[in-house]
Amino acid sequence: MAAAARCRFVVVGGGIAGVTCAEQLAAEFTSEDILLVTAAPVIKAVTNFKQISRTLEEFDVEEQPSTMLEKRYPNIKVVESAVKRLKNEEHKIVTDDGNEYIYEKLCLCAGAKPKLIIEGNPYVLGIRDTDSAQEFQKHLANAKRLTVVGNGGIALELVYEIEGCEVIWAIKDKAIGNTFFDAGAAEFLIPKLTAEKPETAIACKRTKYTTEGNEKEEMGVADTAKLGSALGPDWHEGLHLKGAKEFSHKVHIETLCEVKKIYLQEGFKELEQVSLAFPKHKQKEKSQPDEELWPVYVELTNGKIYGCDFIVSATGVVPNVKPFLDGNNFALGEDGGIKVDKHMQTSLLNIYAAGDICTASWEPSPVWQQMRLWTQARQMGWYAAKCIAADTLKQPIDMDFSFELFAHVTKFFNYKVVVLGKYNAQGLGLDCELMLRCTKGHEYVKVVMQNGRMMGAVLIGETNLEETFENLILNQMDLSAYGEDLLNPDIDIEDYFD
């Protein structure tokens, strides 16, 4: 084995968190080499970054060969190999190709992977990176029916985008989109699921795939050993999400249930049970038995069984900590992430973490919470580099402003969606009050108030309220005197508070 190479700053992971961290370190320490060690052949770069308000930001995510990053920052060196072991006592990482690297400061940004309802079943797919998205697309192309399990971001995007395939959507909750919405917002969105999509979709950002030829020939269980970076905004724009049939949307939602059991065709035949046909929504008739034979069957906790071609488990993520744990006593969060303090430091000296892999364990601002999103991956990667620099140069550092207020802008069902602060009254107790304004098919505005102060908001549609509400949440002004005028559409709220 060759002698271990030494590098003062080592970052693990070529996703948004790792690349942002490496770029910032390269800018802070122009005469040092920054080593970026990543399992995937491509890295994620943030482009067209736009600060759209004090805390809301938008950017594109571009998948690029690592040479492009090295060209932009000549002091970044990318090693394409997975870290298989961390030897914390020796300040050393060992990669799959047998090489060892000694660091002074290490930042772990290895992301997360899908938390599947069942591991190792070839009919249960998760979506995380370009490979798994392409595998999903290949399965979909020949599918007449699929089951989507989960009620978060991926499920919301899929059920809206998929055409030409029946979708059975199984959710634990009463209403759709529980990670972002309450029942009112869900009600507002539902008509979009049954409506025909417009011929030309509203222009939106795309994830660009700069590299070619990384398609897998074989379909089957995703190769988690070659975990790529998480997909970026509008990841599905580059995919053809069409099944084997010629119709637009066909989504049936099964609420308040989970998956009890999954059977392959042979196992199901032995069971001598009846599976159900795709329900006909407009007729309130009893579910009919299904004549067709399917490759896989899903039994739900409400007793219903549906056959389908395959299942998408869009049931959240689990931080990718495994390669770093052996022999290292990291403090871990309840969600399995590596705990970091307010300076992004883990419980082990000189090791930092950022992005989906970490669990924020500082006392957060009353209107911020961690969610595994690309905005937070970028902010954490950037801030981790600043903290590493401050520690190295023995300088003080304050918590970055981006952690003052949770702010996320995205798109669901082709509506612009902005969520701010404690948008679902998370952790606020029972003494909070909700105010709503809704115009069907146009906009949905909800604010969460506590003791006369605005604590959070959900804005669906082109409301133009995000900046004003962001300021009201940040400055915690007492708004009791304004009462319901706060959402009165005849009052120009922006002028009010200028």
Ligand SMILES: Cc1cc2nc3c(=O)[nH]c(=O)nc-3n(C[C@H](O)[C@H](O)[C@H](O)COP(=O)(O)OP(=O)(O)OC[C@H]3O[C@@H](n4cnc5c(N)ncnc54)[C@H](O)[C@@H]3O)c2cc1C
């Ligand atoms: C389908 C999908 C859609 C999404 N849409 C949105 C959205 O619209 N908006 C939003 O805000 N967020 C979205 N997210 C979430 C967002 O993409 C992630 O939160 C974010 O990209 C995480 O970045 P990261 O750098 O922490 O991790 P990742 O992007 O997962 O990067 C991890 C990196 O570490 C590397 N790695 C892993 N293990 C090792 C190892 N042992 N050694 C070396 N390298 C390793 C991987 O190859 C990868 O390069 C979406 C996620 C998915 C899956």
Ligand SMILES: NC(=O)C1=CN([C@@H]2O[C@H](COP(=O)(O)OP(=O)(O)OC[C@H]3O[C@@H](n4cnc5c(N)ncnc54)[C@H](OP(=O)(O)O)[C@@H]3O)[C@@H](O)[C@H]2O)C=CC1
């Ligand atoms: N536009 C955006 O901002 C998007 C963001 N993303 C991000 O990508 C990541 C992955 O997305 P996704 O997989 O949708 O994760 P999410 O965390 O968004 O949602 C997971 C969903 O699955 C549910 N769930 C968890 N376990 C089970 C189970 N065993 N059976 C049934 N349901 C279950 C959760 O319910 P409960 O909450 O009750 O546990 C939740 O509704 C997330 O970090 C997400 O935020 C993804 C797509 C779009």
